[in-house]
Amino acid sequence: MRRDLVISPFGGDARAIVDLAVRAEDDGYDGVWVFDHITSLASLTAPGVGASRDPFALLGAIAARTSRVRLGTLVANLHNRHPAQLALAMDTLGDLAPGRVVCGLGSGSAPSSPFAREDAALRRAPAPAPERRERLGEYVTSLRAIWNGSDAVGRYATDGLAGVVAGQAPPIVLGGGSDAMVELAGAVADGINLNTAVGPRQAAQVARARSLGDARVRAGELPGGFEVSLFVAQPVGAGADLGVGEVEVPDGVDRLVFLTRP
Structure with a gap:
């Protein structure tokens, strides 16, 4: 079971985020992800306090100070960039961290989500899920x-x-929690990061994603495999040990992604 950290960017201290990513590699974590938000209005804990940080500036700095951990966005918001801009950013990051990049991608916030505060401030109207x-x-x-x-x-x-x-395309992982997102990821992506709560629904989604992905692997469509990961909302400890405690994990999960703050 691989273990990653996703680091909240809110608060504005970019150096602390990079330092935490370096420490995560030193402590044996397998990957580091960052959010993609333009404003700290998207923060769930202190909306509008401090600032957010650009994900690719952070990932470039992290790439320069690490050698092993996988790096990616969890998730890049499709509303923030044209696909060519995201491809450029990911390809540049791939130059800095060859073989270590993953493109986490999402569909943007739902109208009822707290993250819609960011859309409202930018005069973007969140579209319905379909x-x-x-x-x-x-x-x-x-x-x-x-x-x-x-x-x-x-x-x-x-x-x-x-x-x-100029380089090779990174794996594309979709983030979400709906059954429809599982179907989409199973059809077009290289993996999915599920944010549903622990329980029967999560287990069913993991099983469905595993089934869809493995079928494409057997068909030769995904030579790199299909990855199923879980977003774990409980933050890791802030003390000397980045321990993750105990998490109930359904069969078929490849990776856990733990939320933390610098």
């Missing part, structure tokens, strides 16, 4: 097209776009 998933599917297809030397598609369509990426 529309956001449709956008996400087009976004993933566009990312893969850009890495294959083609144009983005659908609402993200480009004309003769070239020279964006």
Whole structure:
């Protein structure tokens, strides 16, 4: 079972975030993720206090000071960048941390989510879930097209776009908690990070994601495999030991991602 940290960016202390990521590698964690928010209004604990931090500036600094941990966004908000911009950022990060990058991607906040405070401040109206998933599917297809030397598609369509990426495409992991997101990830992505609560529904989603992903692996569509991970909302300890306690884990999970703050 792999163990990762996802580090909250709110509060504005970029150096502390980078230092924590280095410590996580030293303590044996397998990966480090960061959120993708423009403003600390998205913070669940202290909305509007301090600032947020740019995920790719953080990941670049972390890449320069680590050598082993996997690095990624949990999750990049599709509303914040055109697929070409995200591909550029991920490809650049891949130069700094070869073989260690994963593209965590999400459909944006629901209208009822506390994260919608950020959308409201930016005058963005969160779309209903089916529309956001449709956008996400087009976004993933566009990312893969850009890495294959083609144009983005659908609402993200480009004309003769070239020279964006030079390296190999990273795995794409979708984040979410709905059954429909499990189906989408099983159809188009390389993995899913589930944020549903522990219980029968989570276990059923893990089993379904595992089944869909493994079928594509057997069909030769995913030579790198399909990963199922869980977002664990309980923060790890703030003391000398980054211990994670005990977590109930359904069969079929490859990775746990623990929330923490610097």
